[in-house]
Amino acid sequence: MLKRIDTWQIPDIGPVAVETSDRARYTRITLKRSGEVKLTIPAMVSLDQARRFFDSRIAWIKRHRRDFRGLAEMPVAGWSEARDLLFDRLRELAARHGYQFNKATVKNQRTLWGSCSHRNNINLNVNLLRLPEELRDYVILHELVHTRHKNHSRAFWHELDGLVGDAKSLQRALRRFRLNA
Template sequence: MPGVQLEFRLDAPRRPAASVPGSLRVAGRDLPVEYVRHPRARRYVLRLRPDGAARVTIPQRGSLRAAREFAAQHTGWLERQLTRLAPQQVRDRRWRAGDAILFRGEWVVLRVTHDEVAPVVTFAGEALHVVDPAGDLRPAVERHLRGLARRELTTRVFELAAAQNLPVRRVTVRDQRSRWGSCSRRGTVSLNWRLVQMPPAVRDYVIWHELMHLREMNHSARFWRLMAEVCPDFAQARRWLRQHGEALR
């Protein structure tokens, strides 16, 4: 049996390969598990993602059955890591007046004021009405950010695609927990609304990454050469995502 490895990761989500979904009973609940085969992997790797789901990487000569057995053998490890993760999930769940959030790559403070209609939340020139200014502001602020993202990201995708004569047919902006974006062979680009929270250069990197899949539907050396042509500083953007990606969750 190939070697094994356990990892507890709180870094930026990566674009997943084709996977097999599953679940595992851990600490009295069903934990989502994603089984992903990787041709260059040499061992079974079990990771706990920031969203509380598990991911098992299967080496080239490994089997799905062995991967499931491997995960089942390490439920104790998963339970311990879930215990570590729980306080961070609770801490990050609510946004209140005075909290700072990322917006266009900058930390901005949520402030509450009042006008003649209702309480208003303001940040970085944005303003929106809320019902309960003393409560959780996150649902209202996220709805506002999603609206901005749909307008801005759609426009930006078509701008960049036109610059390279790429055949984009449709753009969707969604709430994606495990990836920043995706691209289909038919020209549909799907993006995570949280791109509006990133610096413009990092946002563009993610968009270019998906657009280049219209020319190369993999992550081969040719793909990264194409990326270097349209986004020469992509390494800096990837570094930013590794360092700050979790703050966007």
């Protein structure tokens, strides 16, 4: 069970909620999109030990907060418009690069940007519209490549690299955008 035991005011960081947990095995720092910083400590760790740990990670916190990006506002008015925009882009990229898929669905998912089933059904997250266009296209192309390669093999990454350039750097950039934060 989590129990808040203190709130620290840290210069250049702001308030830090300090919580203890009977279940925690390690000291953990959590950064939220809202800017909230939380320190969770195991029950047997003292506040002095926790503070030393936290102070040793301040540069890491600042670096990750700077890199941490929230999603933009939804650029469309309604669900059907969002679905149409994503379907149109999916069909356009599939036709341009010679991919075929069975059917497509747009969902409001909490953890996945997209997925491709073994039957080549593609699911896209409506929140893709809140990403920069380059990352939106990366996700769509990633799922289209899965219609040929059902895993993340070397052949998969080679084909995706041929479409987007440096797929691994786009994958890293996408990780900076959080769906469930």
